[in-house]
Amino acid sequence: MSAEQVHRTRHEIEVGAPADVVYGIISDAVAWPLYFPPNVHVQRLESDGRRERLRMWATANDRITSWTSRRELDPEARRIEFRQERSAAPVTSMGGTWIVExxxxxxSRLALLHDFTVRDDAADDVAWVERATDTNSRAELGSLKELAERWTRLSGHVLSFEDSVRVDGPAEKVYEFLYRVRDWPDLVPHVSRLEVTEDEPGVQTMSMDTRTADGSAHTTTSVRVCFPDAGRIVYKQTSAPALMSAHTGEWRVVADASGVTVTSRHDVILREENIRRVLGENAGVADAHRYVREALGRNSTVTLNLAKAYAEK
Known part of the structure; x- marks a missing residue:
């Protein structure tokens, strides 16, 4: 622990769900981007079932931050201890505990404890971290409560699917097309406007206007994390269309002996309360599944085929 003053926070919430359900959600960190608003991407680097090492990207006071953490899971006590081994400035150390009672x-009752230090204990930096910790903790606990309290029917509202295209061209060209998202308004028919910033290499924040086949327009904001060496771009929509309460995805480029497979994956949680407003009074969950699958899959397949054409030129 650093010599600076240690600051501590505690956030709690009552949840109308069994403790094991609540613990199950917080133990599955890789799923957090779909479950928790602040989390953009979680990469599990190591795990033996009890101890794990994670690389995490999340929003903090409208900034994208990244760090590496170690977690120790105790399912019997329903506790998870975490400690950042590499923190993002202005944080010099950060750790804490999830406790489910x-x-x-x-x-059940869920408590989330944090302790942190900042360089030189600068007052402005302490306030910034306290604000980010408070905002994110409240968002995570609120989302967890909502998820846990409808856990028995949540699986019916989660939709995951992939579309793939084979490419007879270099994987690097496919990835280049997907990475150069700022060019998409000139290249991708359903994208009418796109603004992107990349303050840190490989971390893109974007606002995009798209059109669906029925002529409706959607504005979404997203964060993308790019892994050129792995041929992957993962993303999370930080503002999603009305039918989705959460949407994460991935572009994946894989080369083999005979060519390249490029894949688009989507993971969605439907916003049940908006189904009838968007799709009509007689619409149900199955209609929302079909609509979202067709709309996202159609646009993804168009983009995949454009990436294919670009790489095969």
Whole structure:
């Protein structure tokens, strides 16, 4: 622990769900980008089931930050200890604990504890970290409560799918097309406007206007994390269309002996309360599944085929 003053925070929430359900959500960190608003991407670097090492990207006070953490999981006690081994400025150290306590068979209490230090204990930096920790903790706990309390029917609202195209061209050219997202308004028919910033290499924040086949327009904002050596671009929509409460995805480029496969993956949680407003009074969850699958899959397949044409020129 650093010599600077250690600052501590505690956030708690009552959850109308069994403690094991709550613990299960917080233990599956790789799924957090779909579950928790601040989290953009989580990469599991090491794991033996009890101890794991994670690389994490998240928003903090409208800034994208990244760090590496170690976690120790104790499912019997329903506790998870975490400690950042490499923090993002102005943080010099950060750690804490998730604690799940059963109230009865159907209710539990979740506490999230943090401790942190900042360089020279600068007052402005302490305030910045406290604000980010408070905002993100409240968002995570609120989202977790919502998810846990509808856990028994949540699987019906989660949609995951992939579309793939084979390419007879270099993987580098495919990746280049997908990475150069600022050029998409001139290259991708369903993209009418796109603004992108890349303050840190490989981390892109973008705002995009798209059109669907029925003529409707959507504005979304996203964060993309690019891994050129692995041929991957992962993203999270930080503002999604009305039918989705969460949307994450991935572009994946894989070369083999006979060519290249480029794949688009989508993971979505439907916003149940908006289904009838968007699709009509008689629409249900199955209609929303079909609509989202067709709309996202159609646009992704167009982009995949354009990447194919670009690489095969």
């Amino acid at each position: 059963p109230r009865d068979a159907q209710r």
